Amino acid sequence: MKKASKDSVSGSGRKFCAFLRGVNVKGTNMKMAEVCAVFEKAGMKDVSSVLASGNILFSSEKEEEELKRILEKSMSEHFSYEAFLFVKSQQEIETIFRETPFEANAEYHIYIFVGVEGIAKILMTEFEKSRKASGEEAQLMGRNFYWKISKGNTLDSEFGKILGRKKLKDSFTSRNLNTFEKVLKKL
Incomplete structure (x- = not known):
């Protein structure tokens, strides 16, 4: 059994942020509330957004690569465009921010x-x-x-x-x- 990481949420899984590419630029317009609904339908928990540029916070038990596949497919199907997104755990985001040179x-x-x-x-x-x-x-x-x-x-x-x-x-x-x-x- 895996130990809970420091970025886990009781009962909901680990915390992540999906950084979507090309949201609300060059004709790819979407409301973040609708994007959050797509994430929830795909099985993500505790879903919310930060700004309108496609930063979606959520919790899941799944690993990053599986989340990327699931969410890109769900977004592509719902919004009829080729979705690209990158999933980072809370711990990874903390490290990336801390290491800013x-x-x-x-x-x-x-x-x-x-x-x-x-x-x-x-x-x-x-x-x-x-x-x-x-x-x-x-x-x-x-x-x-x-x-x-x-x-x-x-x-x-x-x-x-x-x-x-x-x-x-x-x-x-x-x-x-x-x-x-x-x-x-x-x-």
Whole structure:
């Protein structure tokens, strides 16, 4: 029998956040209450959302990979689009947030990327090849990729344009540091 992890919830399972990619951008519009209902129908417990960008908190006894398959299938069927999401446990989210290498700064966005195994190294390679904006930085910490870019330059930077490539769309999603903090406070 497994020991309860420090991120377990009595009776409901472990706590997770599913980070959905491409929600409420480029015509993929959905209400978070409806997304939460899809998660509940798929068997998730204690479902709630954080912001309208597709951060869904829930509890489950299942493992991350199985949750990813179940939830992507449920979302794809319900909303008639190809859903991509990345599931992280409460413990993983705490670690990702704690390891953030950049200090919060009102003039910069700090993005944290979650995705498939190995994507952080691919993103770092692409970042290293790209022309940098003033003050733009990136770092790998463990298996995670972090990017700092001055406000107003996210989509105009060379690296920002690389992030929009279709071949990468099912490999990762990103959230800013503030979103991660809000997710952690609600978990």
